[in-house]
Amino acid sequence: MPVAQREAGKGLLLTGIHKSYGKVAAVKDLDLHVGGGELVALLGPSGCGKTTTLRIVAGFEQPDTGTVEIDGEEISSLPPHKRHLGMVFQNYSLFPHRTVAENIGFGLRMAGMAKSARDERINTMLDLVHLQGRGNVFPAKLSGGQQQRVALARSLVVNPKVLLLDEPLGALDKSLRESMQFEIRGMQQRLGITALLVTHDQEEAMSMADKVAVMNGGRILQIGAPADIYDRPKSRFVAEFLGTSNIFEGRASDDGSALVVSGPHGPFSLTLPQPQAHGQPFLLSVRPERMTLTPGETSDGRGSGFAGRVVGAVFRGNYAAYQVDVPALGRELFVYRQADGPLGSTTYHLGQAVVLDWAPQDGVIVSGE
Amino acid sequence: MSDMTPQPTPPRPRRLLLPLFLALPAVVFLIVFFVAPLFDNGMRSILTQDGWTVSRYVSLLTDRFYLGIIGQTVLLSAGVTLISVVIGYPVAYFLVRKAGRFAGLIIFLLIAPLLTSIIMRTFGWQVLFARRGLVNTLLVDELGILSAPLRLTNSPEIAIAALVHVLVPFMVLSIATVLQGIDTRLEESAKILGANRLRTFWEVTLPLSLDGIGTGAILVFMIANGSFVTLVLLGGGLQTLPLMIYQQFNTTRDFGMASAMSMILLVIAVACLFAQLRLVRRKGA
Numbered sequence: 001m002p003v004a005q006r007e008a009g010k011g012l013l014l015t016g017i018h019k020s021y022g023k024v025a026a027v028k029d030l031d032l033h034v035g036g037g038e039l040v041a042l043l044g045p046s047g048c049g050k051t052t053t054l055r056i057v058a059g060f061e062q063p064d065t066g067t068v069e070i071d072g073e074e075i076s077s078l079p080p081h082k083r084h085l086g087m088v089f090q091n092y093s094l095f096p097h098r099t100v101a102e103n104i105g106f107g108l109r110m111a112g113m114a115k116s117a118r119d120e121r122i123n124t125m126l127d128l129v130h131l132q133g134r135g136n137v138f139p140a141k142l143s144g145g146q147q148q149r150v151a152l153a154r155s156l157v158v159n160p161k162v163l164l165l166d167e168p169l170g171a172l173d174k175s176l177r178e179s180m181q182f183e184i185r186g187m188q189q190r191l192g193i194t195a196l197l198v199t200h201d202q203e204e205a206m207s208m209a210d211k212v213a214v215m216n217g218g219r220i221l222q223i224g225a226p227a228d229i230y231d232r233p234k235s236r237f238v239a240e241f242l243g244t245s246n247i248f249e250g251r252a253s254d255d256g257s258a259l260v261v262s263g264p265h266g267p268f269s270l271t272l273p274q275p276q277a278h279g280q281p282f283l284l285s286v287r288p289e290r291m292t293l294t295p296g297e298t299s300d301g302r303g304s305g306f307a308g309r310v311v312g313a314v315f316r317g318n319y320a321a322y323q324v325d326v327p328a329l330g331r332e333l334f335v336y337r338q339a340d341g342p343l344g345s346t347t348y349h350l351g352q353a354v355v356l357d358w359a360p361q362d363g364v365i366v367s368g369e
Numbered sequence: 370m371s372d373m374t375p376q377p378t379p380p381r382p383r384r385l386l387l388p389l390f391l392a393l394p395a396v397v398f399l400i401v402f403f404v405a406p407l408f409d410n411g412m413r414s415i416l417t418q419d420g421w422t423v424s425r426y427v428s429l430l431t432d433r434f435y436l437g438i439i440g441q442t443v444l445l446s447a448g449v450t451l452i453s454v455v456i457g458y459p460v461a462y463f464l465v466r467k468a469g470r471f472a473g474l475i476i477f478l479l480i481a482p483l484l485t486s487i488i489m490r491t492f493g494w495q496v497l498f499a500r501r502g503l504v505n506t507l508l509v510d511e512l513g514i515l516s517a518p519l520r521l522t523n524s525p526e527i528a529i530a531a532l533v534h535v536l537v538p539f540m541v542l543s544i545a546t547v548l549q550g551i552d553t554r555l556e557e558s559a560k561i562l563g564a565n566r567l568r569t570f571w572e573v574t575l576p577l578s579l580d581g582i583g584t585g586a587i588l589v590f591m592i593a594n595g596s597f598v599t600l601v602l603l604g605g606g607l608q609t610l611p612l613m614i615y616q617q618f619n620t621t622r623d624f625g626m627a628s629a630m631s632m633i634l635l636v637i638a639v640a641c642l643f644a645q646l647r648l649v650r651r652k653g654a
Contacts, residue, residue, distance in 0.1 A: 060557055080560040081568075087561040093554040097576050106572075107562035158562060 010036030010071055011194045012057065012162050017066035019052055026052040027063070028218040034162070034211075036071070039188055039195040040223075041205035044215035045241070050198045053215075054164055057196060059083050070161050070194075081110075086155030086193075090167040092147040094139040100150050101126070101135030107158035125153040128187070145176045152184060156191065163188065163195040169204060181207050202242050206230065214238045221369065231287075235369040239285040246291070246333045247366070248284040252276040259284050264330035271360035283366045288334040290362035293322065293347075293354045305357035308333070313346045315339075320346040324356050407635075414628035425629040439633065442609040445525075446593035449532045453589045454582055456533065457540030461581070464541065465548040479538040487535070491602045494531050498522045524605040531599045536592055540585035547581030548574075580648060587645045591638050610634050 012034040019027040027049040034040040042050035055061040057068055059080035068076045075083050086107075094103050101122050108118045126132055129149035131142075139147055148168065155163060168184065169177045185208045188195050199205050205212045206226035213223040214237070222229055222238050233239035236247055248270060250261035256276050258269035270284060297307060311332060312323030322335045333356060341347030348354060415421045429435045464475050482490060497503050498521035505518035521527060551574065559569040597611040604612065610630055617627035 058557070058561060060560075079565070080557070081563050081565050083561075084563075085561055087558065089554050089558065091552065091554065093552065093558045095555060095558070095573060106559070106564075110559075110563035110568065154558075154562070164561075 011038060012196060013069040014053070014057070015067050015069070017053065017056060017063045017068070019049075019056060019061060019063045025218050027056070030066070030218070030220060032213060032220065032223075034194055034196055036194055037189075037192040038210045039185065039197060039208060040211045040213060041197040041199055041209035042213050042215055042220075043199055043202060043205040043242070045200060048215040049218040050200075050215050051166065054166055054196060054198045057162065058085060058087055058164055084158070084161045085164055086158060086160030086162075087164040087166065088148070088151045088155050088168045090170040092139070092144075092151045092171070094147055094150055094154070096139060099136050099138055100131065100142070103139065103150055104135075104154045104157055106154060111158065121157055125157045129153045129183075144172050145180060148172065148180060149183070152187065156187065156193070160193065163193045165195060165197040165199075167199055167201075168197070170199075170201070177204070178207075184208065206242075212242075214241060216241070232364060233285060233366055235367045236283055236285070237369060239364070239366050244288050244334050244336075245285040246288065248286070249281075250284075251281050252278055254278055261329070263328050265328060268328060270363070272365065273361050273363050274365070276365065283368055285364045285366045286358050286362060287336075288321070289319075289336040291333065291335040291356055291358045293324070293335055293337060293356055295348070295352065296355050297353050305355040308354055308356050310348050310350055310352045310354060313348060313350055315346050320348075322346075322348060324354060326356060410628045410631060413625055414632050417625070425626055426633075429626075429629055429633060438608050438610060438613055441607065442594060442611075442634075443637070445529070445532075445607065445609060446590045449529055449536060449593040450586050450590045452529065452533050453537050453540040454586060457537050457585065458544055458578075458582070460537070461541045461544035461548055464545050466553075476542075479541055482535060483538060487598050488602075490535065491531060491599055494527060494534075494603060495522055498527055522605075523603060525607050528600055528603040528605060528607055531603050532593055532596055535599070536589045539588045539592070540582075543585030543588060544578060544581040547578045547584075551577050583648045584645065587641050587648075591641045594637060594641075595634065 012032075014030060014032040017027050017030040017032075018025070030049070030053060032040070032053070042053060044050050052061060056063050059075075059078060063076070066076075067074055070083070094100075095106065098106070101119075104125050105118045105122045108121060113121075122135065126135055129152060131146060131149060131153075134142070134146070139150060142150065148171075152168075165184070169180050172180060181204060197205065197208060209226060211223055212226050212229050213220045214229060215221065216237050222234050224232075229238065230242050233242065233245070236245075239245040239247065248259060248261050250259045250270075252258070252272070252275075253260050253269055256272075256278050258271050259276075259282070260267050260269050272284065276282065294305075306326045306328050308324040308326040310322055311325045312321075314321040317339070319336050319338050322337065323332050324335055325332050335356065337347060339347070414425060415423060429439070460475075460479075464472055468475050485493075495502065499505070500518050500520070500522075502521070504521065505515075508515045509518050555573050555577070556569050559573045560566075564572055595611055596609075597615065600607055600609060600612055601615070610633065614627045614630045614634075617623045617630065
């Protein structure tokens with residue numbers, strides 16, 4: 001990320017935000033910094049507090065404690081209409097009784113801009129979202145993707161200090177979603193707008209955001225670049241919410257180099273990426289795509305790998321997802337393998353005997369949280 | 370799939386008999402109790418002992434006295450409608466947006482007056498506003514604000530108040546239904562874009578709830594137009610078409626004129642229904 005964008009005091013800063021509804025705490029002591037021009041995604045399951053956080057930034061909810069600052073200016077006590085924000089909703093939320101042009105020009109009109117200047121800006125915006133000449137149409141006549149582009153234009157035309165995106169692509173079909181991800185991200189970067197994205201879709205978060213903040217139970221569990229969060233999850237929740245993980249539970253061996261896991265036929269040890277303090281209980285997470293499979297009944301004598309049997313095989317186009325039953329572990333593990341077998345089928349088939357393995361450095365130690 | 374010409378459909382078996390048969394009771398009922406009386410009424414309004422005439426309609430629509438009555442009827446209904454909108458909108462807004470779990474109670478309180486007989490309700494207003502009624506007793510004897518009781522009953526104001534009291538629920542429920550359907554995120558969008566609360570209401574909420582106001586207004590207007598008991602008991606000299614029809618029937622015994630007046634009332638009602646149909650169609654388009 002360019003250093004220029006990390007100007008001190010720029011962007012959005014949340015400090016010590018706490019919000020409860022009755023006895024239920026929706027957001028607990030949350031700190032978050034979105035640097036100027038940065039896009040941060042709040043990712044989490046429904047009810048994790050991500051939407052409440054967004055609504056607190058928008059001013060629709062008042063936090064019990066904590067402050068919201070934008071570009072160094074405290075805005076906690078300002079009503080929504082004085083915060084100079086842009087917001088895109090999942091259901092587009094276009095004014096149905098206004099034309100596309102009137103929708104886009106709404107914020108400018110509220111700001112008291114003259115009609116001629118407004119029209120010019122509206123036309124520029126219509127060009128930018130590829131809706132030239134559709135200004136006089138009512139939103140209901142547009143497709144979902146077009147409506148979402150109008151919503152985006154409506155929120156960007158006022159040059160907001162922060163752009164808030166509330167599940168912006170949730171209502172679109174998958175193929176359209178991908179192109180809109182690029183479009184929104186491209187525009188946000190070109191205009192250098194600070195943005196906060198709320199989503200429960202990990203793919204959306206990872207492909208659009210500079211940083212992903214994984215939330216659960218009103219807290220941010222981990223925040224970092226998408227690759228960092230995905231490859232180095234700190235907790236079980238993050239490892240399992242972002243993609244799939246095989247989690248092993250156990251204690252460090254005497255010399256601390258391995259994880260001792262109990263199995264139905266006695267304990268066995270898994271080599272750890274880094275040595276750990278002796279006897280400490282912890283979890284090891286291994287991503288399915290880091291696991292390897294080789295056909296055969298037993299391991300090849302190198303002493304590593306587990307003998308198993310394919311009990312589930314799902315064709316997913318560019319890769320295949322397998323469920324492999326490992327008797328030594330008394331459980332099933334998930335394995336993703338690139339499609340490299342003969343065309344028209346998965347490489348391994350149901351019931352096939354395989355040996356499952358992974359490199360020790362592909363394991364990640366996570367907390368039980 | 371190259372041949373796209375539609376195949377001639379085989380003649381449909383005539384299964385019309387059963388539906389017709391099933392509709393018979395309703396059709397008979399409507400003919401006996403609706404179409405026939407209406408037809409009879411229409412005939413009475415144009416028939417005389419020696420032929421037929423439109424003279425009654427001519428005098429109704431040209432005579433200053435009758436035009437005045439028609440005007441007063443429409444004006445009264447329009448006034449009642451306007452007041453109902455002004456009172457009903459805030460109630461509907463509160464009901465949908467703020468009442469929460471009290472919404473059911475509010476709806477009950479709204480509908481409760483409708484469950485009382487109209488005569489009881491009207492006498493209730495008498496009890497409140499009579500010369501020695503509750504309000505005057507309070508003002509004169511208890512609080513001593515006034516030296517002599519006000520003449521409150523039998524005035525157009527009280528009649529309008531009584532009508533509004535009965536008709537406001539129709540307005541509230543029509544508006545509430547439409548308000549319920551307005552996504553609050555639309556209002557939030559307006560606020561984020563810089564509109565304060567008043568501006569948001571003016572730019573978003575009100576325009577989107579116009580349909581509810583329209584439906585409620587037509588309902589209230591039509592019912593007020595035909596109101597009779599309230600005006601007889603509290604009207605204070607207001608002359609409206611329903612009162613005139615009653616007079617023509619019972620005092621003057623001019624059935625023909627009464628019929629013609631009721632036809633005029635009917636035409637106004639049909640015009641209202643037509644207006645509502647337009648409203649609904651526009652919405653559907």
